[in-house]
Amino acid sequence: xxxxxxxxxxxxxxxxxxxxxxxxxxxxxxxxxxxxxxxxxxxxxxxxxxxxxxxxxxxxxxxxxxxxxxxxxxxxxxxxxxxxxxxxxxxxxxxxxxxxxxxxxxxxxxxxxxxxxxxxxxxxxxxxxxxxxxxxxxxxxxxxxxxxxxxxxxxxxxxxxxxxxxxxxxxxxxxxxxxxxxxxxxxxxxxxxxxxxxxxxxxxxxxxxxxxxxxxxxxxxxxxxxxxxxxxxxxxxxxxxxxxxxxxxxxxxxxxxxxxxxxxxxxxxxxxxxxxxxxxxxxxxxxxxxxxxxxxxxxxxxxxxxxxxxxxxxxxxx
Ligand SMILES: [Zn+2]
Numbered sequence: 001x002x003x004x005x006x007x008x009x010x011x012x013x014x015x016x017x018x019x020x021x022x023x024x025x026x027x028x029x030x031x032x033x034x035x036x037x038x039x040x041x042x043x044x045x046x047x048x049x050x051x052x053x054x055x056x057x058x059x060x061x062x063x064x065x066x067x068x069x070x071x072x073x074x075x076x077x078x079x080x081x082x083x084x085x086x087x088x089x090x091x092x093x094x095x096x097x098x099x100x101x102x103x104x105x106x107x108x109x110x111x112x113x114x115x116x117x118x119x120x121x122x123x124x125x126x127x128x129x130x131x132x133x134x135x136x137x138x139x140x141x142x143x144x145x146x147x148x149x150x151x152x153x154x155x156x157x158x159x160x161x162x163x164x165x166x167x168x169x170x171x172x173x174x175x176x177x178x179x180x181x182x183x184x185x186x187x188x189x190x191x192x193x194x195x196x197x198x199x200x201x202x203x204x205x206x207x208x209x210x211x212x213x214x215x216x217x218x219x220x221x222x223x224x225x226x227x228x229x230x231x232x233x234x235x236x237x238x239x240x241x242x243x244x245x246x247x248x249x250x251x252x253x254x255x256x257x258x259x260x261x262x263x264x265x266x267x268x269x270x271x272x273x274x275x276x277x278x279x280x281x282x283x284x285x286x287x288x289x290x291x292x293x294x295x296x297x298x299x300x301x302x303x304x305x306x307x308x309x310x311x312x313x314x315x316x317x318x
Contacts, residue, residue, distance in 0.1 A: 042071045047086045047099075050108045052117035057095025061117070066091070078103040085111065 011022060019025050029035035034044040047070035053062050068088035076083040085100040090113070098111035110116055123130050132140075140147045176182070204218045238246070 037071065040073075042073050044069055045072045045086075046070070047072075047088055050099075052119070053097070053110065053114040054117060055090045055093060055095055055097065056113050056115065057090055058093035060090075060092045062090070062092075062114070068097075075100060 012026075015022070015025055023030050029038060031038075031043060037044070047068050049062055049064055049066045049068070051064050054060070055062055068091070070086040070088035073085050073087075074082050075085040081103040083101055083103065085098060087096055087098045089096055095113050097113035099108050099114075100111055102109040136150070140150060200220065207218065208214050208216065236243075
């Protein structure tokens with residue numbers, strides 16, 4: 001449509017034919033917005049999908065004959081024939097589809113963004129019903145002998161197919177003879193499904209109500225879900241960091257010495273007893289530490305241990 005705008009009959013009042021045509025005078029391209037990328041060697045044309053494809057972006061089927069605004073560029077030559085490439089955006093997603101002409105095979109080739117639906121078989125090979133070609137129908141109209149032969153061939157094909165058709169019809173009749181039974185079976189199956197759907201709907205609604213107003217479509221519950229949920233209840237109540245902190249606190253709270261010694265009253269009593277048995281108080285001179293350090297230390301340690309034992313038994317009796 002764009003190109004038609006350049007050929008209208010309106011000439012502005014200040015138009016000067018000496019400057020060239022109307023487009024030159026207006027500074028526009030004859031193809032208008034379809035030529036907006038002409039400086040890149042691209043023009044925008046209407047491209048019609050030559051066969052059925054699947055889009056790589058959305059996996060949708062795009063039928064033969066769907067039209068796109070495509071960017072057309074020349075990408076090469078096949079002998080003296082130019083090869084053109086077309087780039088278009090899928091109308092269902094953001095994927096770009098690129099196709100180019102294939103003059104050698106009189107076909108189009110997909111460069112990227114799509115897959116071709118392969119149905120290039122000969123329908124006669126798998127006994128499909130194929131409409132007569134134009135040539136055959138023309139010959140049938142002109143040539144009486146050819147028509148007779150053709151009709152004979154058609155009759156032969158019908159006779160050959162008759163027993164098979166009879167079998168198929170019998171089978172269909174057999175299947176639909178007990179229509180009451182078939183109806184009952186279908187309704188029973190549907191009833192079970194409906195009950196199940198209703199129950200699941202109620203369960204889902206209860207779950208969503210507990211979640212506090214979530215609006216979701218819940219997937220059906222599976223055995224795997226139940227197993228995972230059971231495992232979650234066995235999960236540790238605290239993290240590794242929390243456990244470490246708890247251990248540190250426990251160590252800090254634990255007394256560095258025995259419980260009898262840290263007990264404040266027991267400690268005081270022990271100090272009194274040690275003061276009462278001071279060597280100076282008993283008039284015994286303290287031995288020099290350098291002469292018999294090991295002996296004195298061992299004797300003092302045994303004395304201390306007996307004192308501790310005495311103190312603890314004393315405190316327990318209290
Ligand atoms: Zn797509």
